[in-house]
Amino acid sequence: MIPVSEPDIGNKEIEYVDDAVRSGWVSSHGKYIDEFENNFRNYIGTKYGITASNGTAALHLAVTALGIKSGDEVIVPDLTFISPVNAVLYNNATPVLCDIDKNNWCIDANKIEDLITEKTKAIIAVHLYGNSADMDKIMGISKKYNIYVIEDTAESLGTDYKNKKLGSFGNVGCFSFYGNKTITTGEGGFCTTNNNELNEKMSMLRDHGMTSKKRYWHEMVGYNYRMTNLQAALGVAQLERIDSFIKRKREIAKIYNEKLSGYVITHPAGRDYNGTYWLYSILLKDKKERDNLMDYLFKNGVDSRKIFYAVHEMPLYNKYSHGNYPESISVSERGLSLPSSVKLKDEEIEYISKLIINFLK
Numbered sequence: 527m528i529p530v531s532e533p534d535i536g537n538k539e540i541e542y543v544d545d546a547v548r549s550g551w552v553s554s555h556g557k558y559i560d561e562f563e564n565n566f567r568n569y570i571g572t573k574y575g576i577t578a579s580n581g582t583a584a585l586h587l588a589v590t591a592l593g594i595k596s597g598d599e600v601i602v603p604d605l606t607f608i609s610p611v612n613a614v615l616y617n618n619a620t621p622v623l624c625d626i627d628k629n630n631w632c633i634d635a636n637k638i639e640d641l642i643t644e645k646t647k648a649i650i651a652v653h654l655y656g657n658s659a660d661m662d663k664i665m666g667i668s669k670k671y672n673i674y675v676i677e678d679t680a681e682s683l684g685t686d687y688k689n690k691k692l693g694s695f696g697n698v699g700c701f702s703f704y705g706n707k708t709i710t711t712g713e714g715g716f717c718t719t720n721n722n723e724l725n726e727k728m729s730m731l732r733d734h735g736m737t738s739k740k741r742y743w744h745e746m747v748g749y750n751y752r753m754t755n756l757q758a759a760l761g762v763a764q765l766e767r768i769d770s771f772i773k774r775k776r777e778i779a780k781i782y783n784e785k786l787s788g789y790v791i792t793h794p795a796g797r798d799y800n801g802t803y804w805l806y807s808i809l810l811k812d813k814k815e816r817d818n819l820m821d822y823l824f825k826n827g828v829d830s831r832k833i834f835y836a837v838h839e840m841p842l843y844n845k846y847s848h849g850n851y852p853e854s855i856s857v858s859e860r861g862l863s864l865p866s867s868v869k870l871k872d873e874e875i876e877y878i879s880k881l882i883i884n885f886l887k
């Protein structure tokens with residue numbers, strides 16, 4: 527079976543993790559934590575940043591550090607992995623679902639202003655599938671209405687928007703290093719920011735609300751959202767290889783584009799950003815065609831993955847909907863992610879593309 531995604535773990539990763547294990551620093555202190563935090567924030571281009579136990583924890587740290595609480599509203603896209611919606615709900619705040627833009631599959635910046643009320647505290651811009659939301663417009667709205675922006679960059683690590691890395695635009699950028707992400711630490715997350723005070727707050731919240739100045743002195747009700755030195759060791763090695771990972775992701779996308787254009791709607795490519803194609807994804811004619819293609823690929827040894835469900839369609843979240851979500855439904859029902867691992871061979875991409883073309887014929 528050709529998988530949708532698999533991590534590329536090399537000798538360097540094994541060497542650094544081995545070193546971390548042997549050092550005895552197996553929990554959340556150690557040289558690899560410091561190194562990974564330094565290297566990652568430098569890579570994104572923010573002044574500050576901290577590791578977290580996973581991407582969802584990173585989002586919860588951002589929402590909490592920004593003071594978002596019961597009675598507040600946060601605008602989130604209707605098409606997303608569920609974490610950013612849940613991070614808002616953890617604090618008893620209200621997610622307000624916004625439709626997506628068919629050009630980048632991210633929150634539609636032109637539909638945000640209609641959803642703003644006096645209760646709106648933040649926008650979570652989720653950059654899906656290596657794409658980028660329209661950050662110029664979103665940051666303009668943030669300024670105009672004095673509301674925060676959290677970037678959920680879990681799927682778009684390394685994507686440049688107008689030559690600046692995503693995760694460096696909003697008040698906080700949140701990342702995930704789950705095994706299928708562009709780089710992995712097994713489980714892991716990160717919060718980037720240019721605001722020292724916010725960074726301190728997130729750092730305290732991550733470690734039981736304990737002040738860095740006085741051990742076992744707690745100034746807020748915090749969590750244990752720490753990353754381990756073992757995970758960070760994996761992260762340091764993966765980050766050393768990130769340019770080659772992204773280069774390969776872009777090559778894979780180029781081959782799929784060449785093979786599949788004219789047959790399907792190919793993965794979006796924006797004018798303002800250089801995407802990293804976390805999972806190369808296509809749109810079919812309708813849901814039936816998408817579902818049948820998925821079965822056909824599976825029978826021929828190729829795994830694929832449906833795009834997320836529109837959040838408002840799930841009964842649990844329907845009460846957060848406002849109006850209609852035509853674009854979110856369209857991409858959700860017609861979208862399919864194809865194998866996109868950096869270990870994928872050119873012949874495999876050709877085989878998968880041929881299967882798709884045969885199926886459509």
Ligand SMILES: Cc1ncc(COP(=O)(O)O)c(C=O)c1O
Pocket residue numbers: 580581582583606607609610652653678680681701702703704713714715
């Ligand atoms: C857009 C998005 N946000 C957040 C997350 C959550 O990250 P984690 O699984 O590390 O909690 C993911 C996926 O894992 C994601 O795709």
